[in-house]
Amino acid sequence: GPAMAEAGAAGPAMAEAGAAGPAMAEAGAAGPVVAEAVPPPPPLPGLQLVRQGAEACVYRGLFLGRAAVAKLRIPKRYRHPALEERLSRRRTAQEARSLLRCRRAGISAPVVYFVDYVTNSIYLEDIVDSITVQDHINSLQQSGNDTSSLLILAEKMGELLARMHDEDLIHGDLTTSNILLRPPTEKLDLVLIDFGLSFISGLPEDKGVDLYVLEKAFLSTHPDTEAMFKTLLKTYAATSKKSGPVIKRLDEVRLRGRKRSMVG
Structure with a gap:
């Protein structure tokens, strides 16, 4: 309107x-x-x-x-x-x-x-009967069932974020609780939510920071998901037309983060 x-x-x-x-x-x-x-x-x-x-x-x-x-x-x-x-x-x-x-x-x-x-x-x-990716990962890890489907979920997430960044859209608050799964969850139909801190930018730096925020949230919320996040990034890089400079920036941002935590 x-x-x-x-x-x-x-x-x-x-x-x-x-x-x-x-x-x-x-x-x-x-x-x-x-x-x-x-x-x-x-x-x-x-x-x-x-x-x-x-x-x-x-x-x-x-x-x-x-x-x-x-x-x-x-x-x-x-x-x-x-x-x-x-x-x-x-x-x-x-x-x-x-x-x-x-x-x-x-x-x-x-x-x-x-x-x-x-x-x-x-x-x-309202995405009725949806659950957050966070809850889905947690319940799958706790159930002790086969978690190989999490790698397919990671691929879907990588694709989704690559398409979002190719539109020069920065989410600003990427976490696994800001991505929903529509029912039935086996279809891995993802929905992005909560764009309250989003903005438009074509800069690889902003996209790299967006991914870094997700990585920090991901690994601190979900233990033993390093392989899953690696898969997400690999699919992101393969899907996005502009991924080269973004992944390079992500590596630089990681380095800055590590230096900061070493210095205190």
Whole structure:
């Protein structure tokens, strides 16, 4: 709808942080600002709170008769209200645009039903009866059954991320809990979700960092999955038309990460 066109180019998420300034300056004599623990009311009556994260509250229910998920961005109280409004609006628009970009490129992501810039909330298709890749890997590892299907899952993930990066779309928060499996899980039909920190960039550096974030999350969440992640990267490299410089950057980013952990 016309709401999509409003926001203009959002640019990388990095631009946002600098302008906010330290939280302490706002607090003044009252002392530091304490984050609100109470979730905001649902943007539509009848929606149930499913998850409260640092960036957004996620609700589930019906939107115009369809199973939907509503994501409501949580305002950062330490920011100036006018700045907060501008940044929230920009991130909401960018998330919606990223989802639409996926859909246009044939990459599986939830359908955007509606974007509300008054409350900075997005209404999305609910992928009913899906499970996260994280839960799928965990249950398969715990069951003691044959885990060879995990290598095929890794290939599918590598393909999916290669296609996303070839569209110059950076997810910004790649973890195994931000990729869903549609039922039945044996089909390994993957859906990318949670584009709240996404941005557009053709730079190999940004794509390399995206993969590095996933690698760190992957290996810390799932023990003994080094072979699985290797398979993912191999398929990514074979599928992506622009993978050479990206993998080179990933190696450089890994090196930086190791140096940082050695120095402390």
